[in-house]
Amino acid sequence: MRVCEGGRVSILPPAPGEPRRPSGPRDPGDAWVVAPTGERYWGVFGAAGLMAVDAERGVLLQHRVTWSHFGDTWALPGGARHEGESACDGALREAAEEAGVPDAAVRPRLLSVLDLGYWSYTTVVGDVIRPFEPTISDPESHELAWVSASEVIDRPLHPAFAESWVRLQSLLAVRPAIVVDAANVVGAVPDGWWRDRAAATDRLLDRIGRLADDGVDAALLSLPESRWYPEWTVVVEGEARAAATAPDDVRIARAAASGDDAIVAEAERLVSTGRTVIVVTSDRELAGRVEAAGATTRGAGWLLDQFD
Template identity: 70%
Template sequence: MTIVPPAPGEPRRPEGPRDPGDAWVVTDDGARYWGRFGAAGLLAVDPRRGVLLQHRVAWSHHGDTWGLPGGARHEGESACDGALRESAEEAGVPGDAVRPRLISVYDIGGWSYSTLVADVTTPFEPVISDPESRELAWVPVDEVESYLLHPGFAASWPRLRGLLPVRPALVVDAANVVGSVPDGWWRDRAGATAKLRDALAALAERGVDASALDLPESTWFPELVLVVEGKARALADDPAGAVRVVRADAAGDDAIVAAAQDLRAEGRSVIAVTSDRELSERLERSEASVRPVSWLRGQL
Protein backbone atom coordinates (compact mmCIF):
# COMPACT_ATOMS: atom_id res chain seq x y z
CA MET A 1 0.00 0.00 0.00
CA THR A 2 1.01 3.61 -0.66
CA ILE A 3 0.27 6.71 1.43
CA VAL A 4 -0.60 9.86 -0.54
CA PRO A 5 -1.83 13.30 0.65
CA PRO A 6 -5.19 14.76 -0.46
CA ALA A 7 -5.36 15.99 -4.03
CA PRO A 8 -5.73 19.76 -4.50
CA GLY A 9 -9.42 19.35 -5.37
CA GLU A 10 -10.17 17.38 -2.22
CA PRO A 11 -10.09 19.88 0.66
CA ARG A 12 -10.21 18.54 4.19
CA ARG A 13 -10.96 21.00 6.98
CA PRO A 14 -8.93 24.03 5.89
CA GLU A 15 -8.74 25.50 9.38
CA GLY A 16 -5.69 24.63 11.51
CA PRO A 17 -2.80 22.26 10.85
CA ARG A 18 -3.52 19.02 9.01
CA ASP A 19 -3.31 15.82 11.04
CA PRO A 20 -0.80 13.18 9.82
CA GLY A 21 -3.71 10.76 9.50
CA ASP A 22 -5.32 12.88 6.78
CA ALA A 23 -3.95 11.01 3.79
CA TRP A 24 -5.09 8.44 1.25
CA VAL A 25 -4.05 4.81 1.45
CA VAL A 26 -3.76 3.37 -2.07
CA THR A 27 -3.78 -0.42 -2.48
CA ASP A 28 -1.86 -2.30 -5.14
CA ASP A 29 -4.99 -2.49 -7.31
CA GLY A 30 -5.38 1.30 -7.19
CA ALA A 31 -8.26 1.45 -4.69
CA ARG A 32 -8.15 4.49 -2.41
CA TYR A 33 -9.08 4.54 1.28
CA TRP A 34 -9.11 7.66 3.44
CA GLY A 35 -7.03 7.65 6.61
CA ARG A 36 -3.37 6.75 7.07
CA PHE A 37 -4.23 5.14 10.44
CA GLY A 38 -7.61 3.87 9.33
CA ALA A 39 -10.97 5.59 9.65
CA ALA A 40 -13.96 5.50 11.98
CA GLY A 41 -17.57 6.61 11.91
CA LEU A 42 -20.56 6.80 14.24
CA LEU A 43 -23.87 5.02 13.78
CA ALA A 44 -26.01 6.84 16.34
CA VAL A 45 -29.24 4.98 17.11
CA ASP A 46 -32.22 6.89 18.50
CA PRO A 47 -35.14 4.66 19.57
CA ARG A 48 -37.70 7.18 18.26
CA ARG A 49 -36.06 8.79 15.25
CA GLY A 50 -33.86 6.09 13.74
CA VAL A 51 -30.20 6.50 12.77
CA LEU A 52 -28.22 9.65 12.02
CA LEU A 53 -27.03 9.89 8.40
CA GLN A 54 -24.84 12.44 6.67
CA HIS A 55 -25.46 13.63 3.11
CA ARG A 56 -21.95 14.08 1.78
CA VAL A 57 -20.94 17.09 -0.32
CA ALA A 58 -20.33 16.48 -4.01
CA TRP A 59 -16.54 17.04 -3.89
CA SER A 60 -15.97 14.38 -1.23
CA HIS A 61 -15.08 10.76 -1.97
CA HIS A 62 -18.27 9.12 -3.28
CA GLY A 63 -19.88 12.52 -3.00
CA ASP A 64 -23.62 13.18 -2.95
CA THR A 65 -24.26 9.89 -1.16
CA TRP A 66 -25.52 9.23 2.37
CA GLY A 67 -23.33 7.66 5.01
CA LEU A 68 -22.10 8.07 8.55
CA PRO A 69 -20.34 11.08 10.05
CA GLY A 70 -16.74 9.97 10.39
CA GLY A 71 -13.27 10.24 8.98
CA ALA A 72 -9.58 9.53 9.40
CA ARG A 73 -8.32 8.42 12.80
CA HIS A 74 -5.40 10.20 14.42
CA GLU A 75 -2.22 8.32 15.20
CA GLY A 76 -2.71 6.26 18.37
CA GLU A 77 -6.40 7.15 18.57
CA SER A 78 -8.86 4.40 19.43
CA ALA A 79 -11.70 3.62 17.06
CA CYS A 80 -14.22 4.74 19.67
CA ASP A 81 -12.48 8.07 20.30
CA GLY A 82 -12.01 8.65 16.57
CA ALA A 83 -15.68 8.05 15.77
CA LEU A 84 -16.83 10.35 18.58
CA ARG A 85 -14.37 13.10 17.63
CA GLU A 86 -15.24 12.97 13.93
CA SER A 87 -18.99 12.92 14.56
CA ALA A 88 -18.63 15.93 16.85
CA GLU A 89 -16.63 17.79 14.20
CA GLU A 90 -18.92 16.91 11.29
CA ALA A 91 -22.36 16.70 12.89
CA GLY A 92 -22.11 18.36 16.30
CA VAL A 93 -22.80 15.10 18.12
CA PRO A 94 -22.29 15.64 21.89
CA GLY A 95 -20.02 12.90 23.22
CA ASP A 96 -22.05 12.60 26.42
CA ALA A 97 -25.33 12.15 24.51
CA VAL A 98 -24.50 8.68 23.19
CA ARG A 99 -23.51 5.40 24.83
CA PRO A 100 -21.25 3.01 22.85
CA ARG A 101 -22.77 -0.40 22.20
CA LEU A 102 -20.42 -2.10 19.73
CA ILE A 103 -17.58 -1.59 17.27
CA SER A 104 -17.73 -3.33 13.89
CA VAL A 105 -14.46 -3.42 11.96
CA TYR A 106 -13.95 -3.77 8.21
CA ASP A 107 -10.28 -4.65 7.78
CA ILE A 108 -8.57 -5.21 4.43
CA GLY A 109 -5.09 -5.53 5.93
CA GLY A 110 -3.14 -2.30 6.24
CA TRP A 111 -6.34 -0.23 6.41
CA SER A 112 -9.57 -0.57 8.37
CA TYR A 113 -12.84 1.24 8.92
CA SER A 114 -14.43 0.96 12.36
CA THR A 115 -18.12 1.67 12.87
CA LEU A 116 -19.09 2.65 16.40
CA VAL A 117 -22.74 1.80 17.04
CA ALA A 118 -23.97 3.94 19.92
CA ASP A 119 -27.33 4.46 21.60
CA VAL A 120 -28.63 7.99 22.01
CA THR A 121 -29.15 8.57 25.74
CA THR A 122 -29.93 12.29 25.50
CA PRO A 123 -31.81 13.47 22.38
CA PHE A 124 -29.96 16.07 20.34
CA GLU A 125 -30.22 17.83 17.00
CA PRO A 126 -27.25 17.38 14.66
CA VAL A 127 -25.49 20.49 13.38
CA ILE A 128 -23.63 20.93 10.11
CA SER A 129 -20.34 22.09 11.56
CA ASP A 130 -17.84 21.62 8.72
CA PRO A 131 -17.74 21.70 4.89
CA GLU A 132 -18.12 17.93 4.45
CA SER A 133 -21.82 17.74 5.27
CA ARG A 134 -24.51 18.82 2.82
CA GLU A 135 -27.33 17.62 5.04
CA LEU A 136 -27.84 15.68 8.28
CA ALA A 137 -30.97 13.69 9.02
CA TRP A 138 -32.49 11.16 11.38
CA VAL A 139 -33.66 8.32 9.15
CA PRO A 140 -36.02 5.54 10.27
CA VAL A 141 -34.27 2.17 10.16
CA ASP A 142 -36.75 0.79 7.60
CA GLU A 143 -36.06 3.71 5.24
CA VAL A 144 -32.26 3.69 5.18
CA GLU A 145 -32.02 1.52 2.07
CA SER A 146 -34.23 3.94 0.12
CA TYR A 147 -31.42 6.52 0.23
CA LEU A 148 -28.48 6.66 -2.17
CA LEU A 149 -25.88 5.25 0.20
CA HIS A 150 -22.10 5.49 0.24
CA PRO A 151 -20.90 2.14 -1.20
CA GLY A 152 -19.02 1.19 1.95
CA PHE A 153 -21.99 1.94 4.19
CA ALA A 154 -24.38 0.20 1.78
CA ALA A 155 -22.28 -2.96 2.01
CA SER A 156 -22.15 -2.90 5.83
CA TRP A 157 -25.70 -1.74 6.57
CA PRO A 158 -27.46 -5.16 6.35
CA ARG A 159 -25.00 -6.59 8.88
CA LEU A 160 -25.23 -3.57 11.18
CA ARG A 161 -29.01 -3.49 11.01
CA GLY A 162 -29.13 -7.13 12.05
CA LEU A 163 -27.17 -6.26 15.19
CA LEU A 164 -29.38 -3.37 16.31
CA PRO A 165 -31.71 -5.59 18.38
CA VAL A 166 -28.73 -7.12 20.24
CA ARG A 167 -28.21 -5.34 23.57
CA PRO A 168 -26.00 -7.32 25.97
CA ALA A 169 -25.82 -6.75 29.71
CA LEU A 170 -23.59 -8.13 32.47
CA VAL A 171 -25.01 -8.69 35.94
CA VAL A 172 -22.21 -9.18 38.47
CA ASP A 173 -22.52 -10.96 41.81
CA ALA A 174 -20.23 -8.60 43.74
CA ALA A 175 -19.94 -10.72 46.89
CA ASN A 176 -18.99 -13.82 44.92
CA VAL A 177 -16.40 -12.00 42.82
CA VAL A 178 -14.82 -10.14 45.75
CA GLY A 179 -14.73 -13.30 47.87
CA SER A 180 -12.97 -15.32 45.17
CA VAL A 181 -9.53 -13.94 46.02
CA PRO A 182 -8.09 -14.17 49.58
CA ASP A 183 -6.63 -10.65 49.58
CA GLY A 184 -8.04 -9.47 52.90
CA TRP A 185 -11.34 -8.24 51.46
CA TRP A 186 -13.14 -9.23 54.69
CA ARG A 187 -11.43 -6.37 56.54
CA ASP A 188 -13.05 -3.79 54.23
CA ARG A 189 -15.90 -5.21 52.18
CA ALA A 190 -17.01 -1.82 50.88
CA GLY A 191 -13.46 -0.90 49.86
CA ALA A 192 -12.92 -4.21 48.07
CA THR A 193 -16.24 -3.79 46.27
CA ALA A 194 -15.27 -0.26 45.27
CA LYS A 195 -12.15 -1.64 43.59
CA LEU A 196 -14.34 -4.08 41.66
CA ARG A 197 -16.69 -1.25 40.64
CA ASP A 198 -13.75 0.79 39.35
CA ALA A 199 -12.33 -2.19 37.45
CA LEU A 200 -15.72 -2.72 35.83
CA ALA A 201 -15.85 0.98 34.89
CA ALA A 202 -12.50 0.59 33.12
CA LEU A 203 -13.88 -2.47 31.32
CA ALA A 204 -16.91 -0.43 30.27
CA GLU A 205 -14.61 2.13 28.66
CA ARG A 206 -12.44 -0.30 26.67
CA GLY A 207 -15.17 -2.84 25.87
CA VAL A 208 -15.28 -6.63 25.79
CA ASP A 209 -14.03 -8.79 22.94
CA ALA A 210 -16.99 -10.19 21.01
CA SER A 211 -15.71 -13.76 21.25
CA ALA A 212 -15.86 -13.59 25.06
CA LEU A 213 -19.56 -12.78 24.82
CA ASP A 214 -20.29 -15.29 22.04
CA LEU A 215 -21.34 -12.41 19.83
CA PRO A 216 -20.29 -11.42 16.29
CA GLU A 217 -18.17 -8.46 15.23
CA SER A 218 -15.27 -6.99 17.17
CA THR A 219 -15.92 -5.23 20.49
CA TRP A 220 -19.04 -4.78 22.60
CA PHE A 221 -19.85 -2.39 25.44
CA PRO A 222 -22.45 -4.25 27.53
CA GLU A 223 -24.48 -2.54 30.21
CA LEU A 224 -22.83 -3.33 33.55
CA VAL A 225 -24.88 -4.00 36.68
CA LEU A 226 -23.14 -4.64 40.00
CA VAL A 227 -25.33 -6.17 42.70
CA VAL A 228 -24.07 -5.57 46.25
CA GLU A 229 -25.31 -6.78 49.63
CA GLY A 230 -24.55 -6.54 53.34
CA LYS A 231 -21.85 -4.08 54.39
CA ALA A 232 -21.01 -3.45 50.73
CA ARG A 233 -24.35 -1.65 50.36
CA ALA A 234 -22.51 1.47 51.53
CA LEU A 235 -20.75 1.51 48.15
CA ALA A 236 -21.14 4.81 46.31
CA ASP A 237 -22.42 4.93 42.76
CA ASP A 238 -19.92 4.93 39.91
CA PRO A 239 -19.04 8.64 39.38
CA ALA A 240 -18.91 8.17 35.60
CA GLY A 241 -22.20 6.28 35.50
CA ALA A 242 -20.67 3.39 33.52
CA VAL A 243 -21.62 0.83 36.19
CA ARG A 244 -25.09 0.68 37.70
CA VAL A 245 -24.98 -0.32 41.36
CA VAL A 246 -27.96 -2.30 42.68
CA ARG A 247 -28.19 -2.62 46.47
CA ALA A 248 -29.95 -5.74 47.71
CA ASP A 249 -32.51 -4.99 50.40
CA ALA A 250 -32.51 -8.62 51.55
CA ALA A 251 -30.92 -11.72 50.01
CA GLY A 252 -28.31 -10.86 47.41
CA ASP A 253 -29.21 -13.86 45.24
CA ASP A 254 -32.81 -12.66 44.96
CA ALA A 255 -31.66 -9.21 43.86
CA ILE A 256 -29.32 -10.70 41.24
CA VAL A 257 -32.09 -12.85 39.76
CA ALA A 258 -34.49 -9.89 39.79
CA ALA A 259 -31.96 -7.68 37.99
CA ALA A 260 -31.43 -10.35 35.33
CA GLN A 261 -35.17 -10.82 34.87
CA ASP A 262 -35.76 -7.06 34.52
CA LEU A 263 -33.08 -6.81 31.84
CA ARG A 264 -34.49 -9.81 29.99
CA ALA A 265 -37.90 -8.14 30.05
CA GLU A 266 -36.30 -5.12 28.34
CA GLY A 267 -35.05 -7.37 25.55
CA ARG A 268 -31.46 -7.57 26.74
CA SER A 269 -29.27 -10.62 26.34
CA VAL A 270 -28.02 -11.18 29.89
CA ILE A 271 -24.78 -12.71 31.11
CA ALA A 272 -24.61 -13.14 34.87
CA VAL A 273 -21.27 -13.56 36.62
CA THR A 274 -21.20 -15.88 39.63
CA SER A 275 -19.63 -19.16 40.67
CA ASP A 276 -22.45 -20.01 43.05
CA ARG A 277 -24.04 -23.23 41.75
CA GLU A 278 -27.54 -22.73 43.15
CA LEU A 279 -27.69 -19.12 41.98
CA SER A 280 -26.41 -20.17 38.54
CA GLU A 281 -29.29 -22.63 38.20
CA ARG A 282 -31.82 -19.94 39.15
CA LEU A 283 -30.32 -17.53 36.61
CA GLU A 284 -30.37 -20.09 33.83
CA ARG A 285 -34.06 -20.74 34.54
CA SER A 286 -34.51 -16.98 34.04
CA GLU A 287 -32.94 -17.32 30.56
CA ALA A 288 -29.68 -15.66 31.55
CA SER A 289 -26.40 -17.26 30.58
CA VAL A 290 -23.85 -17.63 33.36
CA ARG A 291 -20.09 -17.11 33.42
CA PRO A 292 -17.86 -18.07 36.37
CA VAL A 293 -15.92 -15.50 38.34
CA SER A 294 -12.70 -16.64 36.65
CA TRP A 295 -14.18 -15.48 33.31
CA LEU A 296 -14.71 -11.96 34.62
CA ARG A 297 -11.29 -11.90 36.24
CA GLY A 298 -9.86 -12.69 32.81
CA GLN A 299 -11.69 -9.72 31.28
CA LEU A 300 -10.54 -7.33 34.01
Protein backbone atom coordinates in the same frame (compact mmCIF):
# COMPACT_ATOMS: atom_id res chain seq x y z
CA MET B 1 6.08 7.94 0.57
CA ARG B 2 5.71 5.92 3.81
CA VAL B 3 5.23 2.19 4.21
CA CYS B 4 2.09 1.44 6.25
CA GLU B 5 1.38 -2.21 7.16
CA GLY B 6 1.90 -3.55 3.67
CA GLY B 7 0.17 -0.76 1.74
CA ARG B 8 1.56 2.50 0.35
CA VAL B 9 0.61 5.80 1.93
CA SER B 10 0.86 9.10 0.10
CA ILE B 11 -0.95 12.39 -0.31
CA LEU B 12 -2.39 12.14 -3.77
CA PRO B 13 -4.03 14.71 -6.02
CA PRO B 14 -7.71 14.16 -6.79
CA ALA B 15 -8.48 11.54 -9.39
CA PRO B 16 -9.70 12.78 -12.77
CA GLY B 17 -13.15 14.29 -12.33
CA GLU B 18 -12.92 14.22 -8.52
CA PRO B 19 -13.41 17.68 -6.94
CA ARG B 20 -10.76 18.96 -4.60
CA ARG B 21 -11.30 19.09 -0.85
CA PRO B 22 -11.43 22.58 0.67
CA SER B 23 -8.04 23.92 1.63
CA GLY B 24 -7.06 24.25 5.29
CA PRO B 25 -4.82 22.76 7.98
CA ARG B 26 -4.15 19.08 7.32
CA ASP B 27 -3.75 16.48 10.03
CA PRO B 28 -0.98 13.91 9.38
CA GLY B 29 -3.69 11.27 9.10
CA ASP B 30 -5.42 13.08 6.25
CA ALA B 31 -3.94 11.20 3.31
CA TRP B 32 -4.83 8.33 1.02
CA VAL B 33 -3.70 4.79 1.71
CA VAL B 34 -3.11 3.06 -1.63
CA ALA B 35 -3.67 -0.70 -1.61
CA PRO B 36 -1.29 -3.03 -3.44
CA THR B 37 -4.08 -3.47 -6.01
CA GLY B 38 -4.50 0.29 -6.48
CA GLU B 39 -7.66 1.09 -4.48
CA ARG B 40 -7.51 4.21 -2.33
CA TYR B 41 -8.69 4.49 1.28
CA TRP B 42 -8.82 7.72 3.26
CA GLY B 43 -6.84 7.90 6.51
CA VAL B 44 -3.21 7.01 7.12
CA PHE B 45 -4.11 5.70 10.58
CA GLY B 46 -7.40 4.23 9.48
CA ALA B 47 -10.83 5.82 9.63
CA ALA B 48 -13.90 5.63 11.84
CA GLY B 49 -17.54 6.66 11.74
CA LEU B 50 -20.38 6.96 14.24
CA MET B 51 -23.75 5.29 13.81
CA ALA B 52 -25.80 7.15 16.42
CA VAL B 53 -29.06 5.33 17.16
CA ASP B 54 -31.98 7.23 18.66
CA ALA B 55 -34.74 4.95 19.94
CA GLU B 56 -37.43 7.33 18.67
CA ARG B 57 -35.93 8.90 15.54
CA GLY B 58 -33.69 6.25 14.01
CA VAL B 59 -30.13 6.48 12.68
CA LEU B 60 -28.20 9.72 12.10
CA LEU B 61 -27.07 9.92 8.47
CA GLN B 62 -24.96 12.43 6.58
CA HIS B 63 -25.69 13.46 2.99
CA ARG B 64 -22.15 13.83 1.70
CA VAL B 65 -21.14 16.88 -0.33
CA THR B 66 -20.43 16.52 -4.03
CA TRP B 67 -16.65 16.90 -3.80
CA SER B 68 -16.25 14.10 -1.23
CA HIS B 69 -15.41 10.48 -2.03
CA PHE B 70 -18.63 9.03 -3.53
CA GLY B 71 -20.19 12.45 -3.15
CA ASP B 72 -23.96 13.00 -3.00
CA THR B 73 -24.47 9.65 -1.25
CA TRP B 74 -25.65 9.04 2.32
CA ALA B 75 -23.41 7.53 4.98
CA LEU B 76 -22.30 8.01 8.58
CA PRO B 77 -20.44 11.02 9.96
CA GLY B 78 -16.80 9.98 10.12
CA GLY B 79 -13.33 10.37 8.73
CA ALA B 80 -9.62 9.77 9.19
CA ARG B 81 -8.31 8.94 12.63
CA HIS B 82 -5.48 10.94 14.17
CA GLU B 83 -2.19 9.31 15.09
CA GLY B 84 -2.55 7.41 18.38
CA GLU B 85 -6.30 8.02 18.50
CA SER B 86 -8.61 5.14 19.33
CA ALA B 87 -11.30 4.26 16.83
CA CYS B 88 -14.01 5.17 19.34
CA ASP B 89 -12.47 8.57 20.08
CA GLY B 90 -11.96 9.21 16.37
CA ALA B 91 -15.57 8.41 15.49
CA LEU B 92 -16.93 10.63 18.26
CA ARG B 93 -14.57 13.48 17.34
CA GLU B 94 -15.51 13.30 13.65
CA ALA B 95 -19.22 13.19 14.54
CA ALA B 96 -18.78 16.30 16.69
CA GLU B 97 -16.89 18.09 13.90
CA GLU B 98 -19.25 17.11 11.07
CA ALA B 99 -22.64 16.81 12.76
CA GLY B 100 -22.36 18.76 16.00
CA VAL B 101 -22.88 15.65 18.11
CA PRO B 102 -22.49 16.88 21.72
CA ASP B 103 -20.00 15.39 24.11
CA ALA B 104 -21.47 12.50 26.15
CA ALA B 105 -24.67 12.45 24.08
CA VAL B 106 -23.95 8.97 22.68
CA ARG B 107 -23.00 5.83 24.60
CA PRO B 108 -21.01 3.32 22.50
CA ARG B 109 -22.65 -0.10 22.15
CA LEU B 110 -20.38 -1.96 19.74
CA LEU B 111 -17.43 -1.65 17.38
CA SER B 112 -17.57 -3.21 13.91
CA VAL B 113 -14.14 -3.30 12.27
CA LEU B 114 -13.22 -3.79 8.62
CA ASP B 115 -9.50 -4.56 8.72
CA LEU B 116 -7.72 -4.92 5.39
CA GLY B 117 -4.28 -5.23 6.97
CA TYR B 118 -2.98 -2.02 5.43
CA TRP B 119 -6.08 0.04 6.35
CA SER B 120 -9.07 -0.28 8.65
CA TYR B 121 -12.47 1.31 9.11
CA THR B 122 -14.32 1.10 12.42
CA THR B 123 -18.04 1.71 12.76
CA VAL B 124 -18.95 2.76 16.28
CA VAL B 125 -22.62 1.96 16.94
CA GLY B 126 -23.83 4.06 19.86
CA ASP B 127 -27.10 4.77 21.64
CA VAL B 128 -28.29 8.35 22.07
CA ILE B 129 -28.65 8.94 25.81
CA ARG B 130 -29.09 12.72 25.57
CA PRO B 131 -31.31 13.69 22.61
CA PHE B 132 -29.86 16.38 20.33
CA GLU B 133 -30.43 17.99 16.97
CA PRO B 134 -27.51 17.53 14.54
CA THR B 135 -25.99 20.63 13.00
CA ILE B 136 -23.85 21.04 9.89
CA SER B 137 -20.64 22.31 11.45
CA ASP B 138 -18.17 21.89 8.59
CA PRO B 139 -18.33 21.92 4.76
CA GLU B 140 -18.61 18.14 4.34
CA SER B 141 -22.42 17.76 4.46
CA HIS B 142 -25.34 18.68 2.23
CA GLU B 143 -27.72 17.57 4.95
CA LEU B 144 -27.97 15.65 8.21
CA ALA B 145 -31.05 13.63 9.06
CA TRP B 146 -32.50 11.07 11.46
CA VAL B 147 -33.68 8.18 9.29
CA SER B 148 -35.79 5.24 10.41
CA ALA B 149 -33.81 1.99 10.25
CA SER B 150 -36.41 0.56 7.89
CA GLU B 151 -35.92 3.48 5.46
CA VAL B 152 -32.11 3.71 5.39
CA ILE B 153 -31.85 1.34 2.45
CA ASP B 154 -34.17 3.56 0.39
CA ARG B 155 -31.53 6.31 0.17
CA PRO B 156 -28.59 6.38 -2.27
CA LEU B 157 -25.93 5.03 0.11
CA HIS B 158 -22.16 5.19 -0.01
CA PRO B 159 -21.18 1.77 -1.43
CA ALA B 160 -19.16 0.74 1.62
CA PHE B 161 -21.96 1.75 3.99
CA ALA B 162 -24.53 -0.02 1.83
CA GLU B 163 -22.45 -3.20 2.02
CA SER B 164 -22.27 -3.09 5.82
CA TRP B 165 -25.78 -1.80 6.53
CA VAL B 166 -27.64 -5.14 6.40
CA ARG B 167 -25.26 -6.62 8.96
CA LEU B 168 -25.34 -3.56 11.21
CA GLN B 169 -29.12 -3.32 11.06
CA SER B 170 -29.43 -6.91 12.27
CA LEU B 171 -27.42 -5.96 15.37
CA LEU B 172 -29.60 -3.04 16.42
CA ALA B 173 -31.78 -5.37 18.48
CA VAL B 174 -28.77 -6.84 20.32
CA ARG B 175 -28.22 -5.09 23.64
CA PRO B 176 -25.91 -7.02 25.99
CA ALA B 177 -26.12 -6.52 29.75
CA ILE B 178 -23.89 -8.00 32.45
CA VAL B 179 -25.06 -8.53 36.02
CA VAL B 180 -22.25 -9.14 38.52
CA ASP B 181 -22.66 -11.11 41.74
CA ALA B 182 -20.27 -8.86 43.67
CA ALA B 183 -20.06 -11.05 46.78
CA ASN B 184 -19.13 -14.09 44.71
CA VAL B 185 -16.50 -12.30 42.62
CA VAL B 186 -14.94 -10.51 45.60
CA GLY B 187 -14.83 -13.81 47.51
CA ALA B 188 -12.92 -15.48 44.67
CA VAL B 189 -9.73 -13.53 45.46
CA PRO B 190 -8.05 -14.09 48.87
CA ASP B 191 -6.92 -10.48 49.30
CA GLY B 192 -8.30 -9.86 52.79
CA TRP B 193 -11.76 -8.83 51.56
CA TRP B 194 -13.33 -10.27 54.73
CA ARG B 195 -11.76 -7.47 56.81
CA ASP B 196 -13.58 -4.74 54.86
CA ARG B 197 -16.23 -5.94 52.43
CA ALA B 198 -17.22 -2.42 51.36
CA ALA B 199 -13.62 -1.49 50.46
CA ALA B 200 -13.18 -4.74 48.54
CA THR B 201 -16.38 -4.00 46.64
CA ASP B 202 -15.12 -0.49 45.86
CA ARG B 203 -12.01 -2.04 44.32
CA LEU B 204 -14.17 -4.34 42.23
CA LEU B 205 -16.35 -1.43 41.07
CA ASP B 206 -13.28 0.55 40.04
CA ARG B 207 -11.99 -2.34 37.93
CA ILE B 208 -15.39 -2.90 36.33
CA GLY B 209 -15.55 0.82 35.55
CA ARG B 210 -12.30 0.60 33.60
CA LEU B 211 -13.59 -2.47 31.76
CA ALA B 212 -16.82 -0.63 30.93
CA ASP B 213 -14.72 2.12 29.33
CA ASP B 214 -12.59 -0.34 27.34
CA GLY B 215 -15.38 -2.67 26.24
CA VAL B 216 -15.40 -6.47 26.05
CA ASP B 217 -14.10 -8.63 23.21
CA ALA B 218 -17.08 -9.93 21.25
CA ALA B 219 -15.86 -13.54 21.44
CA LEU B 220 -16.01 -13.43 25.25
CA LEU B 221 -19.70 -12.53 24.98
CA SER B 222 -20.43 -15.09 22.25
CA LEU B 223 -21.53 -12.20 20.03
CA PRO B 224 -20.50 -11.17 16.48
CA GLU B 225 -18.34 -8.20 15.47
CA SER B 226 -15.25 -6.94 17.30
CA ARG B 227 -16.04 -5.31 20.64
CA TRP B 228 -19.12 -4.55 22.73
CA TYR B 229 -19.89 -2.13 25.54
CA PRO B 230 -22.47 -3.94 27.71
CA GLU B 231 -24.69 -2.35 30.32
CA TRP B 232 -23.17 -3.24 33.70
CA THR B 233 -25.09 -3.84 36.94
CA VAL B 234 -23.28 -4.87 40.13
CA VAL B 235 -25.48 -6.38 42.84
CA VAL B 236 -24.15 -5.81 46.38
CA GLU B 237 -25.49 -7.15 49.66
CA GLY B 238 -24.86 -6.97 53.39
CA GLU B 239 -21.90 -4.87 54.53
CA ALA B 240 -20.90 -4.29 50.90
CA ARG B 241 -23.95 -2.04 50.45
CA ALA B 242 -21.81 0.72 51.98
CA ALA B 243 -19.65 0.72 48.85
CA ALA B 244 -19.14 4.09 47.20
CA THR B 245 -21.01 5.38 44.16
CA ALA B 246 -20.37 3.35 41.03
CA PRO B 247 -18.19 4.65 38.18
CA ASP B 248 -19.83 6.03 35.05
CA ASP B 249 -21.71 3.41 33.02
CA VAL B 250 -21.90 1.02 35.99
CA ARG B 251 -25.07 0.69 38.05
CA ILE B 252 -25.15 -0.55 41.65
CA ALA B 253 -28.16 -2.59 42.79
CA ARG B 254 -28.12 -2.69 46.61
CA ALA B 255 -29.98 -5.80 47.74
CA ALA B 256 -32.33 -5.10 50.61
CA ALA B 257 -32.28 -8.75 51.67
CA SER B 258 -31.05 -11.80 49.75
CA GLY B 259 -28.39 -10.97 47.18
CA ASP B 260 -29.30 -14.03 45.13
CA ASP B 261 -32.95 -12.98 44.94
CA ALA B 262 -31.88 -9.47 43.85
CA ILE B 263 -29.67 -10.93 41.10
CA VAL B 264 -32.48 -13.13 39.80
CA ALA B 265 -34.89 -10.18 39.84
CA GLU B 266 -32.38 -8.01 37.95
CA ALA B 267 -31.80 -10.74 35.35
CA GLU B 268 -35.55 -11.17 34.88
CA ARG B 269 -36.03 -7.41 34.49
CA LEU B 270 -33.31 -7.08 31.87
CA VAL B 271 -34.45 -10.14 29.91
CA SER B 272 -37.97 -8.70 29.81
CA THR B 273 -36.59 -5.56 28.09
CA GLY B 274 -34.94 -7.61 25.34
CA ARG B 275 -31.41 -7.47 26.69
CA THR B 276 -28.93 -10.29 26.09
CA VAL B 277 -28.10 -10.96 29.75
CA ILE B 278 -24.97 -12.54 31.25
CA VAL B 279 -24.77 -13.09 35.01
CA VAL B 280 -21.28 -13.38 36.48
CA THR B 281 -21.30 -15.87 39.36
CA SER B 282 -19.69 -19.16 40.31
CA ASP B 283 -22.63 -20.12 42.51
CA ARG B 284 -24.18 -23.16 40.80
CA GLU B 285 -27.59 -22.83 42.41
CA LEU B 286 -27.83 -19.16 41.47
CA ALA B 287 -26.60 -19.95 37.95
CA GLY B 288 -29.46 -22.40 37.52
CA ARG B 289 -32.00 -19.82 38.67
CA VAL B 290 -30.84 -17.07 36.30
CA GLU B 291 -30.53 -19.47 33.37
CA ALA B 292 -34.15 -20.47 34.01
CA ALA B 293 -34.96 -16.75 33.73
CA GLY B 294 -33.38 -16.56 30.25
CA ALA B 295 -29.87 -15.37 31.10
CA THR B 296 -26.53 -17.08 30.52
CA THR B 297 -23.74 -17.28 33.09
CA ARG B 298 -19.99 -16.87 33.36
CA GLY B 299 -17.85 -17.78 36.36
CA ALA B 300 -16.04 -15.23 38.53
CA GLY B 301 -12.78 -16.19 36.83
CA TRP B 302 -14.16 -15.03 33.47
CA LEU B 303 -14.40 -11.50 34.82
CA LEU B 304 -11.16 -11.60 36.80
CA ASP B 305 -9.25 -12.76 33.72
CA GLN B 306 -10.40 -9.64 31.86
CA PHE B 307 -9.03 -7.41 34.61
CA ASP B 308 -5.64 -9.09 34.20
